[in-house]
Amino acid sequence: MMLLLSLDLHKLETRQPKKTGFSAPTPIPAQSWAIAHQLRYIVAIAKRGCGKTLGYLFLGFIHLKRKCNNPTLGPTILVLSPRELATQVHDKAVKVGSSSNISCTCLYGDAPKGSQLKDLYRGVDVVVATRS
Numbered sequence: 001m002m003l004l005l006s007l008d009l010h011k012l013e014t015r016q017p018k019k020t021g022f023s024a025p026t027p028i029p030a031q032s033w034a035i036a037h038q039l040r041y042i043v044a045i046a047k048r049g050c051g052k053t054l055g056y057l058f059l060g061f062i063h064l065k066r067k068c069n070n071p072t073l074g075p076t077i078l079v080l081s082p083r084e085l086a087t088q089v090h091d092k093a094v095k096v097g098s099s100s101n102i103s104c105t106c107l108y109g110d111a112p113k114g115s116q117l118k119d120l121y122r123g124v125d126v127v128v129a130t131r132s
Contacts, residue, residue: 026051071123
């Protein structure tokens, strides 16, 4: 937890725990943030609800903040997931990233393409997508 204290993203999210559902990291995010801070790879295997999504989203968001991303040049983060998880991951990314002006869209089949294309043309930081 100490490594993120200076990041605006962390400060914003811990001030709004009711809005984001985040008050303190679970073991997966807490351990993954420390390892990633050392620029090492992480493989996290855990049961549902242990914070894996939040763990990798925060790592991506930290990268975005350090890089000063320009979303009109294309997304920096691509999350590929099964169809049944894509909207959940997107919702979490929007909830956690919105206070830091991190934009996100979800691309999946069997949905109107107009709004998906509009988001991409406008520019987003994060794309959550499915294979088909």
